[in-house]
Amino acid sequence: MIICRTKSEIRAITAQWRREGKAIGAVPTMGALHEGHLSLVDVAARECERVVATIFVNPLQFAPHEDFDAYPRNLESDGALLASRGCDVLFAPERADLFAPDFSTTVSVADVGEGHCAVARPHFFDGVATIVAKLLLILRPDAAVFGEKDFQQLAVIRRMVRDLDLGVRILGAPIVREDDGLAMSSRNAYLSVDERAAAPVLHKAITLAGEHISAQGAVWSDVCKRAQQEILAAGFSAVDYVDLVDAANLKMIDRAGPAARILAAARLGETRLIDNIAVAPLSVK
Numbered sequence: 001m002i003i004c005r006t007k008s009e010i011r012a013i014t015a016q017w018r019r020e021g022k023a024i025g026a027v028p029t030m031g032a033l034h035e036g037h038l039s040l041v042d043v044a045a046r047e048c049e050r051v052v053a054t055i056f057v058n059p060l061q062f063a064p065h066e067d068f069d070a071y072p073r074n075l076e077s078d079g080a081l082l083a084s085r086g087c088d089v090l091f092a093p094e095r096a097d098l099f100a101p102d103f104s105t106t107v108s109v110a111d112v113g114e115g116h117c118a119v120a121r122p123h124f125f126d127g128v129a130t131i132v133a134k135l136l137l138i139l140r141p142d143a144a145v146f147g148e149k150d151f152q153q154l155a156v157i158r159r160m161v162r163d164l165d166l167g168v169r170i171l172g173a174p175i176v177r178e179d180d181g182l183a184m185s186s187r188n189a190y191l192s193v194d195e196r197a198a199a200p201v202l203h204k205a206i207t208l209a210g211e212h213i214s215a216q217g218a219v220w221s222d223v224c225k226r227a228q229q230e231i232l233a234a235g236f237s238a239v240d241y242v243d244l245v246d247a248a249n250l251k252m253i254d255r256a257g258p259a260a261r262i263l264a265a266a267r268l269g270e271t272r273l274i275d276n277i278a279v280a281p282l283s284v285k
């Protein structure tokens, strides 16, 4: 696997691939890779003849009080994991290579970029959209793979690519979980032993909420309140939200249906965890 540290190197490689007629799949990440990330590499490799993964801890998506400096970084072991999954190139640029000192452009996606996670993290999706737009324009891949773990982020990226005609196929990949149901996340490394033991309750509570809202006559406000209580009772310090949405547009709904999805975020000590599940259609008697 080749490791590129600059835009000019990666552009030369992808240009050569395009001349050879090879379809290029991209997997943007912030590193500290786990099986969830690697599953995206598998999808890219299945769909495309060449795979480039990117690792860049994007300063634009962290608020000043968030964990940019503490975010786990281990390029060497990440590189070994990517190589073991057949990734062709790792693009891991330095900040100075991506951002001119007077960088001054922001890509902002309204609508699907509002509500849910944007309430607690108002600048987060602008930061994500801006860096993903840059990476897609540098790499010009045929397809790019993102995890459903970050469901709103996936919706923001799909909308941005459509609205700006970026001409990249966006593929969503299912959430990879630990055996106890906790969604894999680089931030799980922050959890203490007790917090790690409590963490799977987020998934359990929304799974149960999904079953409850699928029952005849269920009222979402009651189901939602119960899920929040279960999460707090497990030792979470706060619930940012538990929302029932239409997966196509992330608008709030109050009934189960074929496109219904529950999105949730909650805080366990200093760590903010997110998760989401598809809701089974209304059960008929």
Ligand code: AMP
Pocket: 028, 029, 030, 031, 035, 036, 037, 039, 040, 145, 146, 147, 148, 149, 150, 173, 174, 175, 176, 177, 183, 184, 185, 186
């Ligand atoms: P991150 O490095 O956290 O920015 O994530 C990079 C990509 O990996 C994003 O598209 C995430 O949605 C995806 N991802 C992270 N965790 C998981 C997971 N547990 N399952 C599937 N995809 C994931």
